[in-house]
Amino acid sequence: MSTWSPSASRDALMARQQMYRSIREFFYTRSVLEVETPLLSQAPVADPNITPMQAGQRWLHTSPEYAMKRLLCAGYGDIYQICKVFREGEAGKRHNPEFSMLEWYRVGWTHQQLMEEVAQLLQMLLAERFSTLPTLHLSYAQALQSYAQLDVHHCGDQVIARHGQALANADLDLDRDGWLDVIMSHQVEPALPHNTLIFIDQFPASQAALAKLANNEQGVLIAQRFEVFFNGMELANGYQELTDAQQQLQRFKHELQGTQRSHDALLIAALEHGLPDCAGVALGLDRVLLHLLDAQSITQVLSFEWQRA
């Protein structure tokens, strides 16, 4: 139902203003440069599970990652950005197709260092409602072992699929990673301890996206990628950034197989010039606000949610 009136209260907008002010202060004191990059670019995102929106001959960005990495390649140092991003079809109680993202990069940092900074920022932003906010670090394998009783790096596709089918109550024609998404979203996420910042890292190598690969202590090849969960909701996704242009190009080609989309040649050219070792993370700001205000739906923190936009 369409209506002219806002979906957020004035208090919610004031809380957003305060949150943005705190974020800018946080990064200003740490000498991280605020940047703006184009919302409309020539090449779309390559991620197979994220659908970009088209505007004329250009693509609305689904995250500012590619352009920000080009700034890093140009040697601009630590940078952050607060911007709107756009993802086709993502609408629900915790999703809006147009949403606000904070993305930042730390040059010379490991993703472990970055996780600490993410925790500090979130603890500050959520302090008004959660005066103390403990952190819990789990590997992807530990999370699946603890909450789904699955030994993810050593069990076969069949076991994963059957487990997922039981949760979905359906056979959904998914690959291994698709079924793992079912298990994570239906079983693991809701079972994670509440009122705790949960960091999950060491993702399966097949879910690396733009993260570096490495062998973990058990000799298993994993992605140096982490996600932050809070009260059953995903808040952030970060990487030890892949710096190898050839590997990145291969991943793009693999991801874009069978689609009409072409890869971002400007990012590849920048990576060939050289991306410094760095770690980066993207944080969904509307969800942070949702938790701060104890809102039931993301619509309550958006001036005009999707149906009223």
Place this chain on the structure above:
Amino acid sequence: MANYSTNEFKPGLRVMVDNEPCIMIDIEFVKPGKGQAFSRVKLRSIRTQRVWERTFKSGESLESADIVERDMEYLYSDAEFWYFMATDGSFEQLGASSEAVGETIKWLKEQVVYEVTLYNDAVVSVTPPNFVELEVVETDPGLKGDTAQGGSKPATLSTGAVVRVPLFIVEGEKLKIDTRSGEYVSRA
């Protein structure tokens, strides 16, 4: 027959799931940031009233189900079927099987209007109004002076349903019953 894609899913939508006519109760969009998108749907089966959950991949679609709800007045039963008449002025009559009437048999009373659910023009379920007024046909005599202690006793109603009632209720009285909980509310 129309098809609905996951982005059209909403509460109240009538669809066929595994050849079962269902009504959607609630939909949750689920998507790990870098992962596959799903719709987790809570459904109610029209035939059995069973509520269950099922996940769909974004982009999947479901066939619509020809499910209709009609207000109909209960007329009589011939022991095989329970007959209802439309209140829309058409005087159309339909018979419901005992399977379709189900638990509602406890609250069936002539001239009361029920919500009758039809699938492909056949009655699949009958929902009573939230409150019905029924007569007590059998209960032990009440004990005077016991009302303050809030004691209760069983009473058999004209439909055969047995409900707990206060001690002061006597045979022949009409009672207001909440059909959702099956509990006594007041004297009618």
